[in-house]
Amino acid sequence: MTTRAAIGYLRTDISGARQQWDESRISSVAGKLGYDLRKTVAWGLRVEEPMKRLRVQLSRLGLSTIVTPNLDHFDGKIPGAIREVADVITVSPEMKYMRRPRTVSLADATFAVSPEVMALLASAAEIAEAGGRDGVDVEHVLLAMLRNPEITVGPLREIGIGPETYGKRLAQLTQPS
Structure with missing residues (x-):
């Protein structure tokens, strides 16, 4: 069986004291869905250009799937820059948002x-x-x-x-x- 790979993503300011629990849930859902979780990145508000950095991580690891606790970690909506290059899976509710490559107007x-x-x-x-x-x-x-x-x-x-x-x-x- 071919194993798919993913990266976990969370914001420390959103997870707060639940960060370890959120990381565990990310790992659990990734495994349940057949993904090899390569790493989880956890950034706070002080990180400059977090979506650009997340895209760099995806590119470096050759990945196209992100697992996150919920959309709050993307301020309620997956940014277009991420949606263009990756599927996003949320833990709660367990949903998969498919990648939407850039379209031309x-x-x-x-x-x-x-x-x-x-x-x-x-x-x-x-x-x-x-x-x-x-x-x-x-x-x-x-x-x-x-x-x-x-x-x-x-x-x-x-x-x-x-x-x-x-x-x-x-x-x-x-x-x-």
Whole structure:
């Protein structure tokens, strides 16, 4: 069995006297979910640029999963800089927040596309906006295709989304939760 690896993260000002207990719970949940916990970093408020430092730790260790006691250790919301590079698992409640690679805003993109592609991207942008996202990613495009069944896979190829990508993602999106 392949073992996945993770890093633990907590803020000492949030854990306080419970720091040792929080570290133990991080280790326990990581092990229960099949992760090899490589290390746990515990930083206080005086640490400069903690999210930048956490990204450096992830990069140095070649990891893409963080286990933390709860979202309070990220001030209630996972920062985009972390969400771009890592899945985040919280101990309480036990949840996994999937990585969200950076997306490109359509307003920032300049390229020539067919009217069919423009219609698909406009629909995808509406879906992304309704979901509170600033950019469009593959899932939004695929959901737009489901919303507009008359659109063929041609526009996907035109914008660089090949069958190996849309086949897997479309299957994931259409599976019942």
